[in-house]
Amino acid sequence: MTVGPTGERGPLQTVDRALDILLSFDEFRSSWGVLELAEEFGLSKSTAQRLLASLAGKGFLRADPDTRRYSIGPAVWRTAALWERSGGLSALAEPMLADLARGTGRTALFCVPDGVHVRCIAAVSGREGPRRSHPFIDELYPAHAGATSRAYFAFLEPGDRRSLLLGRPSARFSELTRVDAEGVEALFDETVVAGYALSQGEYDSSSRALAVPVFGGVRPVGSLTLVENKLSAHDDELADHLNGLLAAADELTGLLSNRRPEPPRRDWRRGHGAHAPRVTPDPRQPDPQ
Missing domain, CATH: 3.30.450.40 (GAF domain)
Structure with a gap:
């Protein structure tokens, strides 16, 4: 685990950012593009791209190949269904x-x-x-x-x-x-x-x-x-x-x-x-x- 110059632990900061991205979806924000996400969260374009791609790779987001925008994916539905069953x-x-x-x-x-x-x-x-x-x-x-x-x-x-x-x-x-x-x-x-x-x-x-x-x-x-x-x-x-x-x-x-x-x-x-x-x-x- 690496520690940055401000004392923040890199992997944990990445997890926090990924969770913040998931929590940013609501009735007013149903999708994100890479550039607007980077601007909103103060990230570089490459960091925003990696975060979105990682979440899409695990099924929490879904990438539209035509618009290149990311929306909520099926893993969120599975998690929500498990929560409801419990x-x-x-x-x-x-x-x-x-x-x-x-x-x-x-x-x-x-x-x-x-x-x-x-x-x-x-x-x-x-x-x-x-x-x-x-x-x-x-x-x-x-x-x-x-x-x-x-x-x-x-x-x-x-x-x-x-x-x-x-x-x-x-x-x-x-x-x-x-x-x-x-x-x-x-x-x-x-x-x-x-x-x-x-x-x-x-x-x-x-x-x-x-x-x-x-x-x-x-x-x-x-x-x-x-x-x-x-x-x-x-x-x-x-x-x-x-x-x-x-x-x-x-x-x-x-x-x-x-x-x-x-x-x-x-x-x-x-x-x-x-x-x-x-x-x-x-x-x-x-x-x-």
Whole structure:
């Protein structure tokens, strides 16, 4: 192993650079050319070429022979599939759900998108125990009803969300369920402005839920939710735990993004990033929905 003049160990520095290149791919950067990669990372053209070629040789990148650009390769898919088989997102979220359930006494859920629903992939019961007889895992929550799904769908780009939901019938689950498209969009708008979703039984008439989005980079990847039975007795209000829920979502966002950013905010009028402050709900004035 060689040590450079600055004390950096050559092979380890090369590994770091290779990993930085892999982590640089996202929804905005799907491919790299040699020259632009060299400029971006402050590398010589020959070093950038060697790094890209090495990653392509192991299958982590794929070289396009026509454009001479490099994109993510099949080895990344194999690695991701192995991670999912070993628990993946659910295993990553479970420690945070356990902390939330222990600290709040409520059931904590982590849900991810599944078409026009979100699906629960991890759940931990609070002190009151299971809130119902059937399990939360694999339950689907429709986009238009309830805080759990609204905390995810509200933070999609408005055009993407409309293309998913346009023309689809909306079932009414309780007298609080909004089924008109204009009303549902208004709830999405309110969620983006506030930074959270609070429901009082629009999906499950016997429950109350508080949910926040989880991001991977700049796009939402799911939602974290605290759920309680409306008849359960607690010494505090569900809304009192918003800050703890936001902190858990920020931690999970950081793990998924390989950093700890302030979660992206959406300007719901334009679909661009915005930075309006989150508003903590007043537990004395619960959301009528």
